[in-house]
Amino acid sequence: MSAPGSWSLPSLIEAVSPVLPGFTAEVLPEVDSTNSELMRRARAGDTRPTLLVAERQTAGRGRRGREWHSAPGDSLTFSLGLPLAPASWSGLSLAVGVAVARALHPDIGLKWPNDLWLQGRKLAGILVETASVVDRPGADPGPDRSPVRYAVVGVGINIAPRPPGEALATPSAALRELWPQAEAAAVLARIASPLAEALRVFDRQGFAPFEDAFRAHDLLQGRTVTLSDGTVGTARGVDGSGALLVHTAAGLQTVSSAEVSVRPSS
Ligand code: BTN
Numbered sequence: 001m002s003a004p005g006s007w008s009l010p011s012l013i014e015a016v017s018p019v020l021p022g023f024t025a026e027v028l029p030e031v032d033s034t035n036s037e038l039m040r041r042a043r044a045g046d047t048r049p050t051l052l053v054a055e056r057q058t059a060g061r062g063r064r065g066r067e068w069h070s071a072p073g074d075s076l077t078f079s080l081g082l083p084l085a086p087a088s089w090s091g092l093s094l095a096v097g098v099a100v101a102r103a104l105h106p107d108i109g110l111k112w113p114n115d116l117w118l119q120g121r122k123l124a125g126i127l128v129e130t131a132s133v134v135d136r137p138g139a140d141p142g143p144d145r146s147p148v149r150y151a152v153v154g155v156g157i158n159i160a161p162r163p164p165g166e167a168l169a170t171p172s173a174a175l176r177e178l179w180p181q182a183e184a185a186a187v188l189a190r191i192a193s194p195l196a197e198a199l200r201v202f203d204r205q206g207f208a209p210f211e212d213a214f215r216a217h218d219l220l221q222g223r224t225v226t227l228s229d230g231t232v233g234t235a236r237g238v239d240g241s242g243a244l245l246v247h248t249a250a251g252l253q254t255v256s257s258a259e260v261s262v263r264p265s266s
Contacts, residue, residue: 006185007053012192019196020049020082028052032059033068035129035154038081042133042150049082049196053188060156062125063114074160074174076184080195081152084130084203090256091207091242093128096153098213099198100124103191105178109219112235112244112262116157117219121173124157153199155191159184207242214238225262227255235262 009025016023031037034052036059041050054077060068070077086092093114101108101116109117116124129152159182161174175182201209215221220235225246227233233248244255244262255262 006183008185008189012051012189015193016049016051016196019193019200023049023051023196025051025192026053028054030054030056030058033057033061033154034077034079035061035127035152038079038152039129039131039150042081042131042152045134047081047083047133047148047150049080051078051080051192053078053184061127061154062156063127068125068127068156070156070158073184074158074162076155076157076159076187078188079152079154080192080199081150082199083148084151084199085149086203086206088206088241089130091210091238092151092153092202093126094214094238094242095198095202095207095210096126096128096155096195098210098217099195100126100155100157100191101217102213103194104175104187107178108217110214110217111219112238113242118173118177121171122158123173123175124155127154127156128152129154151199153195155195157187159187208240211238211240211242214242220244220262227253227262 007027013023013025031054034054038050038052056072057070057077060070060077062068097110097114097116101110108123111117114126115122131150132147133150134147158172158174160176162172215237218237221237223235225233225235231248233246236245236247238244239254246253246255
């Protein structure tokens with residue numbers, strides 16, 4: 001676990017505030033899930049741009065109802081919540097992946113839709129959730145009380161290797177393989193501003209500004225993939241909305257992240 005004070009929240013807040021006005025950040029010694037906590041706060045009317053770091057999550061969540069396990073000190077688990085109003089939400093998790101990978105190391109690849117991989121193993125995962133909430137619930141009805149969409153971007157990164165012998169569905173990588181002195185607080189300091197900036201860009205321009213960078217990191221390009229309905233095909237990159245293009249026996253299929261999981265065939 002990072003030593004008390006090592007998270008340097010004042011400098012993090014100072015760095016991110018110009019990008020996200022009203023930004024605040026907190027370290028929680030323990031919480032069920034930073035995503036769940038930000039969703040609860042937003043539903044209770046707190047829609048400030050907020051970064052929550054957990055030193056320990058007791059019920060960390062992954063995509064598709066999976067659990068996200070992490071040991072204190074061995075991983076960085078945080079969520080950034082903020083009101084967003086993009087013209088289209090397509091490709092948000094891909095844009096987040098691009099921002100996090102670029103902030104960390106050029107050798108990190110992206111496995112559509114939202115995993116960061118290193119040398120054939122999973123290094124990090126992203127869980128994006130949104131809620132329609134009423135801003136300022138105490139305010140009088142009228143223009144002051146408008147519904148807003150609050151997005152919560154959760155990121156879990158393995159910092160230290162998992163203990164040997166631990167059975168995992170997907171073999172994992174750790175950031176210390178690239179950066180031997182990596183500590184969760186320093187990793188967060190490196191990611192927070194680029195992530196905030198990427199979210200602001202996505203809010204205004206959608207996925208388009210991230211398309212080329214995603215292609216440069218795309219691990220599935222040209223690989224044989226199996227969709228969760230059993231269809232097999234060859235990954236052909238992403239379209240302008242971030243949907244995966246898969247060349248199958250039936251032709252080119254467009255796969256959106258909500259529909260399927262994708263794994264490289266063995
Ligand atoms: C995945 O790989 O399926 C996504 C994993 C996302 C894990 C992070 S850890 C911080 C945040 N809080 C959660 O409960 N989940 C995300």
